[in-house]
Amino acid sequence: MVPTNPYGHVNEDLSAVANDAYRKRRRRYLMSALIIASCVVGIILLLALTAGNFRTPRFRVRSATFGTFNVGNSTFDIQMNTEVGIRNRNFRRFHYRDTAVDFYYRDQKVGEGKVWDDRVKGRDTRKFVVPVILSSSNVTSSSELGNDINGGVLPLRSRSRLTGKFKILIFFRKYKHVNMDCSMDLVIASRVLRNISCR
Numbered sequence: 491m492v493p494t495n496p497y498g499h500v501n502e503d504l505s506a507v508a509n510d511a512y513r514k515r516r517r518r519y520l521m522s523a524l525i526i527a528s529c530v531v532g533i534i535l536l537l538a539l540t541a542g543n544f545r546t547p548r549f550r551v552r553s554a555t556f557g558t559f560n561v562g563n564s565t566f567d568i569q570m571n572t573e574v575g576i577r578n579r580n581f582r583r584f585h586y587r588d589t590a591v592d593f594y595y596r597d598q599k600v601g602e603g604k605v606w607d608d609r610v611k612g613r614d615t616r617k618f619v620v621p622v623i624l625s626s627s628n629v630t631s632s633s634e635l636g637n638d639i640n641g642g643v644l645p646l647r648s649r650s651r652l653t654g655k656f657k658i659l660i661f662f663r664k665y666k667h668v669n670m671d672c673s674m675d676l677v678i679a680s681r682v683l684r685n686i687s688c689r
Contacts, residue, residue, distance in 0.1 A: 534659070547584050547610065548577040549652050549668045550688035552617065556681045564636035566644065568624040568676075572603060575617045576652070576668075578610040584666070585609045586654030591620055591670065594647045596634065600624050605652070644676040646683075 557569035574591065578584045586607060593601040603620035610616040624646075629635050638644055652668040672688040 544582070544656055544664055544666060545579045546666055547579065547652075547654070547668050548575075548688075549650065549670045550575060551648050551670070551672045551674065551683070551686055553686075554683045559681060561639060561678055564632040564639065565626045566624060566635075566639070567626070570601070570622045570624055572620045572622055572648075573617060574605065574620050575615050576610050577615040578612060580656065581612040582656045582658070583609050583611055584654050584656060586652050586668075589650055589652050591622070591648055591650040593622055593624060594649065595624075595626070595629060595644060596631070597647075598629050598631075600626060600628060600646075605650070639678065642678050644678065646674050646676055648672045648674070 552573045552575045554570050554572045557571065558567065559569070560567040570593075572591070576584070576586065586605075586609070588607050589605045591603040591605060592599055593603070601622040601624040603622040605618075605620060608616070626635060648670060649672075650670040652670070654666055654668070656664040656666070658664060670688065672686060674686040675684045676682075677684050
């Protein structure tokens with residue numbers, strides 16, 4: 491006859507209690523991990539959306555150099571290599587699309603340049619050159635143009651609208667529209683841009 495273990499039921503009870511404690515402990519760990527992960531995601535989303543009060547980047551003409559420079563009594567045909575800058579005052583990168591930069595002489599369009607899509611790093615300024623051909627072929631008031639040329643200064647204005655976005659985490663986008671409106675004087679004798687003022 492095989493002797494029975496008098497402590498068998500005690501071992502079974504202890505094993506059931508240990509398994510139950512292990513399950514409860516594991517459930518607590520999982521719940522804690524889920525709560526912590528939810529809090530972290532919530533804080534990140536809150537910061538991303540509330541700190542997403544992005545400042546509009548600045549887009550302006552900085553300077554220029556000149557190639558072909560033909561100026562007559564009441565005509566001009568000028569190749570201008572315009573240095574343009576986009577200043578991103580935010581901590582996230584600014585992705586912008588293609589756009590045109592239009593140049594005007596007394597509200598009459600005399601040239602156009604192209605800005606290609608790219609990006610600006612956070613807290614950085616991207617500078618690049620936009621080639622433009624300035625031509626008086628569309629200018630109707632030749633007498634006023636003749637007076638400005640004789641005076642040695644061509645008043646110019648550049649206008650553009652740049653559209654771009656900031657990425658917030660993976661799913662969110664914040665779009666910004668940046669307007670350029672710069673006035674400047676082209677000094678004919680020294681071939682420089684002077685009095686550049688942007689708003």
